[in-house]
Amino acid sequence: MVETSVLKALEPIKIPSVADAVFEELHQQILSLELAPGTRMSEVEVAKAFGVSRQPVRDAFYRLSQLGFLLIRPQRATVITKISEAAVLKARFVRTALEIACLRAAVEMATQDDIKDLEELLKEQQAAVSENERQKFHRLDDDFHRRICEISGHEYVWALIREQKAHMDRVRFLSLASGAQAALDDHVSITEALRAGDGERAGACLTVHLSRIGTILSWIRADNPEHFED
Amino acid sequence: MVETSVLKALEPIKIPSVADAVFEELHQQILSLELAPGTRMSEVEVAKAFGVSRQPVRDAFYRLSQLGFLLIRPQRATVITKISEAAVLKARFVRTALEIACLRAAVEMATQDDIKDLEELLKEQQAAVSENERQKFHRLDDDFHRRICEISGHEYVWALIREQKAHMDRVRFLSLASGAQAALDDHVSITEALRAGDGERAGACLTVHLSRIGTILSWIRADNPEHFED
DNA sequence: CCTACTCAACTAGCATATCAGTTTACTAGT
DNA sequence: ACTAGTAAACTGATATGCTAGTTGAGTAGG
Numbered sequence: 001m002v003e004t005s006v007l008k009a010l011e012p013i014k015i016p017s018v019a020d021a022v023f024e025e026l027h028q029q030i031l032s033l034e035l036a037p038g039t040r041m042s043e044v045e046v047a048k049a050f051g052v053s054r055q056p057v058r059d060a061f062y063r064l065s066q067l068g069f070l071l072i073r074p075q076r077a078t079v080i081t082k083i084s085e086a087a088v089l090k091a092r093f094v095r096t097a098l099e100i101a102c103l104r105a106a107v108e109m110a111t112q113d114d115i116k117d118l119e120e121l122l123k124e125q126q127a128a129v130s131e132n133e134r135q136k137f138h139r140l141d142d143d144f145h146r147r148i149c150e151i152s153g154h155e156y157v158w159a160l161i162r163e164q165k166a167h168m169d170r171v172r173f174l175s176l177a178s179g180a181q182a183a184l185d186d187h188v189s190i191t192e193a194l195r196a197g198d199g200e201r202a203g204a205c206l207t208v209h210l211s212r213i214g215t216i217l218s219w220i221r222a223d224n225p226e227h228f229e230d
Numbered sequence: 231m232v233e234t235s236v237l238k239a240l241e242p243i244k245i246p247s248v249a250d251a252v253f254e255e256l257h258q259q260i261l262s263l264e265l266a267p268g269t270r271m272s273e274v275e276v277a278k279a280f281g282v283s284r285q286p287v288r289d290a291f292y293r294l295s296q297l298g299f300l301l302i303r304p305q306r307a308t309v310i311t312k313i314s315e316a317a318v319l320k321a322r323f324v325r326t327a328l329e330i331a332c333l334r335a336a337v338e339m340a341t342q343d344d345i346k347d348l349e350e351l352l353k354e355q356q357a358a359v360s361e362n363e364r365q366k367f368h369r370l371d372d373d374f375h376r377r378i379c380e381i382s383g384h385e386y387v388w389a390l391i392r393e394q395k396a397h398m399d400r401v402r403f404l405s406l407a408s409g410a411q412a413a414l415d416d417h418v419s420i421t422e423a424l425r426a427g428d429g430e431r432a433g434a435c436l437t438v439h440l441s442r443i444g445t446i447l448s449w450i451r452a453d454n455p456e457h458f459e460d
Numbered sequence: 461c462c463t464a465c466t467c468a469a470c471t472a473g474c475a476t477a478t479c480a481g482t483t484t485a486c487t488a489g490t
Numbered sequence: 491a492c493t494a495g496t497a498a499a500c501t502g503a504t505a506t507g508c509t510a511g512t513t514g515a516g517t518a519g520g
Contacts, residue, residue: 015304017503043472053505058472062289066296074245075471075511090386097331097387098324156320157327160390247473273502283475288502305481305501 019056022046023063030069030080031169037082037227041070067163082229083170085217091167096210098157098164099145100203103190105152107199114151118191121147125187129180137180138172144187148194168213174220174227179212186212249286252276253293260299260310261399267312267457271300297393312459313400315447321394326440328387328394329375330433333420335382337429344381348421351377355417359410367410368402374417378424398443404450404457409442416442 026046029035047057061078064070068087072078106114121144128137142165149158186209193202221228256276259265277287291308294300298317302308336344351374358367372395379388416439423432451458 017304019503042470044470047505054472055504055506059292059503061472062292072472073512074247074473076513077471090384093331093384094328094387094390097327100331101323101327154320154323157324160324249473272500274500284502285474285476289473291502302502303482304503306483307501 017056018052019059022050022052022056023060025050026060026064027067027069027166030064031166031173033170033173033227035080037080037170037229039080041078041080043078067166069166083167083221083227084229085221087167088171088217089214091164092210092213095161095164095168096207098161099148099206099210102149102152102154102157103194103202103206104199105154106148107194107197107202109153110151110194114147115191115195118144118147118151118194122184122187122191125184129184134176134180137184141183141187148190170227171213171217171220174224175216179216182212183209247286248282249289252280252282252286253290255280256290256294257297257299260294261396261403263400263403263457265310267310267400267459269310271308271310273308297396299396313397313451313457314459315451317397318401318447319444321397322440322443325391325394325398326437328391329378329436329440332379332382332384332387333424333432333436334429335384336378337424337427337432339383340381340424344377345421345425348374348377348381348424352414352417352421355414359414364406364410367414371413371417378420400457401443401447401450404454405446409446412442413439 026035035041041061043054043057043061047054050057061070061072065072065078069081070078071081121140125137125140125144128140142162145161146155146158149155149161186205189205190202190209193199193205256265265271271291273284273287273291277284280287291300291302295302295308299311300308301311351370355367355370355374358370375391376385376388379385379391416435419435420432420439423429423435
């Protein structure tokens with residue numbers, strides 16, 4: 001037998017396929033609005049641009065359509081979906097439901113160390129806000145919410161939340177730095193409630209936190225009507 | 231212009247593709263355990279059995295793997311996943327979170343007619359239980375939960391719940407008729423709480439309701455160890 | 461100038477061939 | 491009998507040709 005490595009991986013190693021790469025790239029470009037809503041996409045063109053065949057592009061297209069970012073119509077052009085105010089609010093509802101469940105579980109499970117970790121995150125977030133580092137804050141924001149899922153022992157829920165969140169992220173990308181301080185304040189409130197073991201209050205804070213997107217949604221739409229559907 | 235029809239469909243008509251058909255058939259067979267967990271699946275064989283090419287089968291396989299029913303390992307055999315006790319409990323957690331959110335919203339939204347509809351459903355369920363019509367009860371069970379989503383104004387959540395539910399359904403299929411009366415009693419309690427406008431109590435009843443699968447899970451596993459993963 | 465029709469240029473779904481990697485059955489050597 | 495090595499028989503991923511259907515520009519007819 002050929003000795004491949006000392007520690008043969010126990011879990012099946014995930015080999016990133018070409019389709020994965022195409023998906024990741026397109027997903028990132030769509031979320032960052034480099035690929036604007038309404039843009040016509042062609043399997044052939046994308047395949048040529050990436051230097052691959054149509055098949056992996058087709059696979060990637062399908063995944064994106066499942067997430068609601070591509071509208072594939074047989075025999076017709078595939079287009080990047082416009083931001084739907086309704087879809088964003090739906091995503092918010094689902095995300096709120098899932099995160100509240102995690103938060104309530106986290107209240108029961110959180111150790112001193114967990115709280116410390118969260119507070120460490122809050123400090124980093126404060127630094128990012130102070131230095132106006134928008135990208136960094138967004139990443140730390142995600143970390144905070146993911147961390148709560150982990151603490152609750154329901155880490156897998158983050159995958160679902162991330163899916164839902166994606167629809168909100170396109171809006172967030174248009175919002176510039178607005179609301180970062182308010183978001184951070186919410187995080188502080190949530191962490192305090194968590195430390196106090198008050199699941200009710202934590203949930204209420206989270207609801208307020210996630211509701212903020214609703215208030216900015218209308219004026220972001222007013223500023224960027226071309227990215228929204230009628 | 232050729233007059234295609236008087237009422238041209240406003241929404242783009244969904245043309246069922248071959249891939250859709252393959253997916254639906256396999257999905258149904260997997261959920262009903264006609265295709266047992268652990269079964270090796272081959273794109274080629276399935277394609278031959280359905281009389282189609284490998285492409286639509288591949289598409290269907292991918293969708294099933296996303297739902298957690300197929301384990302696709304490149305260059306290795308694709309197998310139908312065994313029932314995972316952990317996956318069922320994860321699905322239960324997510325489903326509970328989503329349904330509680332809907333239920334609480336439904337408490338605010340429900341009209342007299344909505345309650346009447348639900349109670350009508352309960353009667354049909356009672357009939358199904360009395361006549362020991364298992365399939366029918368399962369369908370009415372789903373209707374009940376879907377109806378609550380509709381009442382809450384968050385009908386789209388049902389699609390997510392259905393996804394999660396699928397993992398629980400394979401277990402339900404093994405459970406024979408056990409617990410139908412208990413489930414119906416839960417439905418009655420939930421409806422009563424809904425009528426009383428007591429979201430707190432309704433949520434508690436729902437949590438109990440969905441928890442029942444946890445209690446039967448271990449002895450179903452004991453009776454059917456071959457369908458469960460270690 | 462406007463309308464109705466034709467047709468070429470697309471589209472995605474489907475079929476098929478090829479490729480690289482894994483598994484497994486078989487054989488040669490002990 | 492048993493092990494090591496090899497090759498054939500798989501696997502899914504990728505590439506590409508083909509088809510039915512849609513779209514839109516251009517043209518003929520009014």
